[in-house]
Amino acid sequence: MASSQRPGRGILVIPRPGRRSRDRSVLLLIPPMLWLGVAYLGALGALFITSLWGQNDFTGAIERIWTLDNFRDLFTIEVYRTITVRTITIAAVVTIVDAVLAFPIALYMAKVASPRLQRLLVIAVLMPLWASYLVKAYAWRSMLSEGGLISSIAAPFGLESPGYGLVATTITLAYLWLPFMILPIYAGLERLPDSLFEASSDLGARSAMTLRRVVLPMAFPAIVAGSIFTFSLTMGDYIAVRIVGGTSQLLGNVVYDNQGAANNLPFAAAVATIPVVVMLVYLAAARRTGALDNL
């Protein structure tokens, strides 16, 4: 994270390289660049290529003949549109829920808590990440079940557990990804100089006004930065929805069913390009807010 004075990128002062040392640094960069190229970009490329192949329905063998059939199915069959819209909606709702929950926590951590408490809180926020994703998802499954913890807590108020479904999926995912939202907002708020708060109150603004007119606009890029995590993690998730989602399916499930069950890799690859495209659009939008500098 950049410090508050923003001295620019040159904070790590490297003497202007001579020819030989430049060659050496190129050599040093080759392994990580290969890793990035092969493991990330290469995999994306392979994914895209695979999506242009076909499959023999009977034997499940991949037929390496260029075809756009997968994309045609994807666009013409209505169910995939429905699933895409559902996935994006869930991702958006999870992001909003997390932002609303994370902002007060992060604000307290950054501006109210004592340095000692601050450190403890950071650990507390990170702690859930130490436990396995599956354990947490299954814990939600048993809590949300018939006669589980949530329904027994809600019963006295005449409410009942939402049961398995999209609501349960949203709750579980919002719980799982919350730390990924708190940390960027916390980092963003910590960078705000206290003098801004003083100046705002000197000029007569109350806390609410300060929050709305000073803190929120400055924290906005940090919130967007956090939303990149919550949004993209939700877009790709298929496990939580299998555990608590009841009958519903998201894009991840379609990919999984086509890859794991039907063994239709080409179609799975075509479906997998949807989240990639959605995230590219999202990142392009996020870039305009300056959020990428907050990561």
Place this chain on the structure above:
Amino acid sequence: MKRSTKRRTLAVTSAFLLALAAGCGTESGGSDADDDTGSAAGFTPPDLPMKEEMGDMEGEVNILAWPGYAEDGSTDAAVDWVTPFEEETGCQANVKYFGTSDEAVSLMKTGEYDVVSASGDASLRMIAAGDVAPVNVDLVENYVDVYDYLKDRDWNSVDGQMYGVPHGYGANLLMWRTDLVESAPTSWSVVFEGGSEYAGKVTAYDSPIYIADAAMYLMETQPDLGIEHPYSLDEDQLAAAVDLLKKQKENVGEYWSDYLKEVQAFTTGDSVVGTTWQVIANVAQGEGVPVDVVLPEEGATGWSDTWMVGADSPNTNCAYAWMNHIISPEANAAVAEYFGEAPSNAKACDIASEGHCETFHAGDEEYASKLWYWTTPIEQCLDGRTDVKCTDYGDWTQAWTEVKG
């Protein structure tokens, strides 16, 4: 200067991607032109060598099985037929369970398994894909005791050549919570049409093959559709089955493919009625959950399983030893009782607990013919119609995605 670096990186990346694309480019159509494996009636399996004679045991065997087919006592100390096999042969058994036939087909493609228990909706696909080898039944001592009506069937042989040894067969049953469902159901209508009473508590099997259950129900309730065989549906019949399943979905709480997830859902009461296997009912009852099962009056879909050997198996001796062991009277009786199915070995009935073989109608050829065993739907109608094209498994997979919405 900065820009030129950027451009160079871009150039390197795109060169790399191009190389990659070239590397995995389109195969020439020529070699695959005669690859007409979609037609099962006349499909020619890849020519793979058959094992000629037994040799030394390799020391391990990787088993891909339906849950409950290879128990080593870790689920229930009394349920163990893997340990005797290991002691007898010295082959360490590494077991992996799968939840659906599709999963089995794709796992067999990895080539990491020596032997697999395949149902009829998977076996032909594996044979056609060349993932399993023909089996030399002369090397499997216990094969002679297998019921004759299980040998040389559509789902375990091609042109008279066996591709495995029959394991046993059984039916997909209807399970319900006896304390939460008022009267004991006798018909599948409770999950297809009467479900509103149990809205959100109905469960169903999460696989395209479940469409056959709906088709079988329609066979009885809507004879106008002319369904003769639940795995042989033309487009209109498939659409009718899909409609029924969409209607059912309104009452479904969740679909299951992981058998332990179904046990849990019935334990908590999140599911109270739905399709199941006997073994699931056994596990649930073992945990004190009040459930019961019935073979509904419309009949049932079911399975007739075959143990097959992986085409590239490095452990064929252990694999054959396993096949011989699992259809031996002792092991076959044990697995049939535990899973809740009819054994394939006639002698198993002498060992199985009293009444088991009667309950599951082992040896009753006529009963066995009434179960609609999982079969891969293909373009050529299995019911013998030639004037219409039937929907194949790809269509069913598509339809299943639409059912789930």
